[in-house]
Amino acid sequence: MSYTDATLQLLSPAGALVESDATAPYLPFVEKLTDDELREFHRVMVLTRAFDLEGTNLQRQGQMGIWVPSLGQEAAQVGSGFAMRPQDHIFPSYREHAVGIIRGLDVINIVRLFRGLTHGGWVPEENGNFHIYTMVLGSHTLHATGYAMGVTLDGKAGTGNPDTDEAVITYFGDGSTSQGDVNEALVFAASYQTPELFFLQNNQWAISVPVSRQSRTPLYLRAGGFGIPGIQIDGNDVLISYAASRKFLDETRAGDGPRFIEALTYRMGAHTSSDDPSKYRTDEETAHWAALDPISRFESYLRSRGEGDDFFRDVATEAADFSEDIRRRTVELGVPPVSDMFDNVYSEPHPQLAEQKLWLEGYEAAYAQGGVGE
Amino acid sequence: MSYTDATLQLLSPAGALVESDATAPYLPFVEKLTDDELREFHRVMVLTRAFDLEGTNLQRQGQMGIWVPSLGQEAAQVGSGFAMRPQDHIFPSYREHAVGIIRGLDVINIVRLFRGLTHGGWVPEENGNFHIYTMVLGSHTLHATGYAMGVTLDGKAGTGNPDTDEAVITYFGDGSTSQGDVNEALVFAASYQTPELFFLQNNQWAISVPVSRQSRTPLYLRAGGFGIPGIQIDGNDVLISYAASRKFLDETRAGDGPRFIEALTYRMGAHTSSDDPSKYRTDEETAHWAALDPISRFESYLRSRGEGDDFFRDVATEAADFSEDIRRRTVELGVPPVSDMFDNVYSEPHPQLAEQKLWLEGYEAAYAQGGVGE
Amino acid sequence: MSALESLPMAKALNAGLRKAMQDNDKVLMMGEDIGPLGGVFRVTEGLQAEFGDRRVMDTPLAESGIVGTAIGLAMRGYRPVCEIQFDGFVFPAFDQITTQLAKLTNRHEGRISMPVVIRIPYGGHIGAVEHHQESPEAYFAHTPGLRVVSPSTPHDAYWMIQEAILSDDPVIFLEPKSRYWPKGDVDLEASGRPLHSTAVAREGTEVTLLGHGAMVSVLLQAADLAADEGTSVEVLDLRSLSPIDYDPILESVRKTGRLVIAQEAPGSVSVGSEIAATVAERAFYSLEAPVLRVSGFDAPFPPAKLETLYLPDADRVLEAVDRALAY
């Protein structure tokens, strides 16, 4: 699947601004962006890619059990990530590393997750309201909707003040749109008119299954059937991702009801480090999308605006340091205490589990062998 | 919710034929109907209502544990029921008594179900391919879709011969549209382009919950978002129910892919005999819909075509006999054998259950007391 | 001095829910037909009128959606109480309950809590159609991260629902629907015992009977009949299915040497299996007879006209008591 007529784009693959009737409602959001903000877009996309490549290497070297790359999807994530306001809450799937970086998440926590030290890794409160990753596809979209229902109950949306009104954004993939939960989330969101943006990253594949198996009609149309306005954007264009997300987030936080964005992008890497894309997709296809790479496209745009080599060199250097830092801290990560297995299950005391914990401690003490490290 | 501009109607509430650009594609199907066929429409609607009233009485008199009325929805069911061809398969919810009658189901089996003698009551093969009722809302729509996938695999659809090509129709309610399963059924149907008609009876209520809680946009639009053509019809107009179903069934059996119909109707009675509508809806609303009664509307139409009193009297008499017969056979129904509890669970021998059956038989033999009848 | 009021369990639950909503405005009710209708069993009757439709929500018809959005509301600081209309309709929500609700605290390394209560009317004896008479407790009692309780009396119902709502952990609250209507004394002043405790419903010396929910009244009936025949039977009300409070059970078994467990659910891989296995292990030297289980058969709950044959009754319990005594 490639772009349709309906696909909104602010930056051509060559990096030129697209001014048309279709883009008119979105250009103003971009015009408001300062040079520094535009530089930030580039900077985070590059940092994210560096983190991603480092993650892939670390996994290859056995430092992580699995790695889930975001390679190729940086524009969709960075644009929407910068469109959020501080008070907004994000319910990601498991690939939104760039959004985590934007929200101030220390990404070593993502490493902790994929290294097998934790099933989560962080709490949203301390990390820019960036919630933890969810592995059961689509189930988090209902959590996002419920959270947004709570925002409404608290009267924290629709007051007309964009600096305090809260919005919720949830990310999910093309394959996940087939899950009952995602569709039920659309039902509840429409029914309760939640302040919520559904952000679909259509990266063309659900592991080895093409999006055409999930739907024969563009997925942004799905939302309309539930009474939710939806649009389709070029997900490799960071500017439209920003502008469309900013527009929809501010509409939904203002009380206009939920919104839906389908960002057409491409998973340039494997689904995860365990995957072998050569079994199901062609080099031609990958090459086609490589030519649409979000970072080089935006770099051309910045250069066309007069941005010079120094900036790009500095960002590259920072990215190298960033990777280096991650690598160093990764190999230093210890193993979690045995108590994690028991103490985190319930918020209140649980005699049965306490007993089992006690038994294991006694057993471990008695038998030197067995246990961690083995 | 009442009719929208999009609502297709062939018979005005007064019973006059509506000829317009909108109805043009549907009128030909009606013009092909013989007088006898039109009389059949009336006859089955009246028989169904009689059966329904008898069911309500029998339940009140303790002859059934519960009754699920179809009162008010006769036109939606009879029109679509007569639109089917002999080879078609029907996956009903639990309210489609009229369709059962049309397909040759001995409705005493519906009584057996609600009397608590069985969880099913019949097999489709021997009852015009009318499958059993499903109580878990929406789950049967996936069975219908899977069945329709099988029709395609068998090459029994899309050959171009409407007399042998098979289609599948599934019935469900407005509340059920919120279930994940119904939406997943739309995903699979669109993906595999099944020969299948989704027939939604929007009777305005899910027990005490109005359809506005399920959706703020007309439900027929839901289908379009999945790439499935959908229309909204006046469900109290038996002619449009017939014409639209006939048109869509023949399109889908011809291989054009799934179709969707939303029939706007009204549940004139209680949700079930256990329900108390006075707690949640007004007499005004019920009166409004009573004025749109499907049977009297169609009777006016027939009379306008010259149908005389004799016919209507004969049908009334037949309906009375029909009820009388049901009543007689209901009170004569015995209780199922204990063995039903064990022998029907598996198709192949199951030692564990056989053992438990043996134990119960021995126990029952030993202890006179306990068991059925008590 | 304590204020006793005679109430049926449905009204006791209604009073408990009202109290919980008055005490904490973060408490919400969600479900199908719980608003103007007051629930198909009228357990939430009048609550929407009193607290408004923002705190007592008739939701769209989707159980996964109900539990999934309740989770999101809990993340926002609310304490949702979800009503599942009937036992058999909890399964569309099973993924949200087992992979999300039960595990989110653990997934967050214990740093968030999930105060969500899921109320489920369960069990037979009401002659209803399929999916309306089941006992699904085993599925939840096997799932780490959940707490599972079931009251057998109006008094316990009034207090346990409030304690469940106060719990910072998810609680599956099983309401024995056949017990909704019989009245019982409710002490509005004091609960008398903690949420997760087994209670002695009747003291005895020769055999211990254990059950929960609607089975407790059956066991008490059996105890009466046994007494007529000169057998002294102790009856325990399990109350908490997860975690299980074993001390009173073991104490009783050490005294009587015999245990019969009764439950409506299919016996295989059931809560009864767990208790039988654990008691057989921990009271190995005290048992004079094997722990016997009287359960629903390993078949789907039958059509209404056969339910009396499926459900354990006093006679079937006594047959097991006789077998236990015969060892």
Place this chain on the structure above:
Amino acid sequence: MSALESLPMAKALNAGLRKAMQDNDKVLMMGEDIGPLGGVFRVTEGLQAEFGDRRVMDTPLAESGIVGTAIGLAMRGYRPVCEIQFDGFVFPAFDQITTQLAKLTNRHEGRISMPVVIRIPYGGHIGAVEHHQESPEAYFAHTPGLRVVSPSTPHDAYWMIQEAILSDDPVIFLEPKSRYWPKGDVDLEASGRPLHSTAVAREGTEVTLLGHGAMVSVLLQAADLAADEGTSVEVLDLRSLSPIDYDPILESVRKTGRLVIAQEAPGSVSVGSEIAATVAERAFYSLEAPVLRVSGFDAPFPPAKLETLYLPDADRVLEAVDRALAY
């Protein structure tokens, strides 16, 4: 004479599936990524190439949809084999499995059959993320209408998958994913035993060890270690979790007087609980020690780095053996 071939379990399953598809063209494969990719564990590798994408279907990404449409296909006369990608992802299909697949034959008064197989790679030992290492067998073994089996060797895998597909009842087919790769001899001529039978994996006299799936190799390892210390241990491979073939278990226990059950699943309300309860009842006078269970803890399966502490290993099994012998 019999044709022996040395195969890893994944390839044995692949061969069994191919054979079943060749033998009966009503047999279909459905699932996520089972086509060109051959499944994430390559169990269906090459099947789509050989049988086409109408018989080996990559479905939309929805487990309830997969099982629900498989039910419809079975009603049409097909014999679908569904692959659930990982144990933790079966729950979205739980409603279709428990309220529909398991009950439709009964609902039709025994007049239709439901020949659907649901393959689930399950269990730990592979260091994966959450939802990828669970053992959900208790949920299915408690559900009337289902059959539940799990092979522990490539030979059993090859035959049991074919027997499951031949069964006219729904079968939950649990594949111990950590055993996909080790090779074992497969006799392509004869199965040697029926689907629902417990097998003696190693004969012994003093203690009986019982387990299924990946646990069997752990038990055999424990038996070796015990032998070194002069203890003769019998190892039973459960193979069928529902129904359970008790005769070989009771026979063994009557001989050894001691039973230790090992399983990866949380112990509470588990298959191990059921067997412990039943054996304690039926072999009451033969048991010289209580039936002991070595299980996963009643906590969610932990992060990979802690899995060796969660999963029963030979040492933990032997600790229980020592306790059993100490009685």
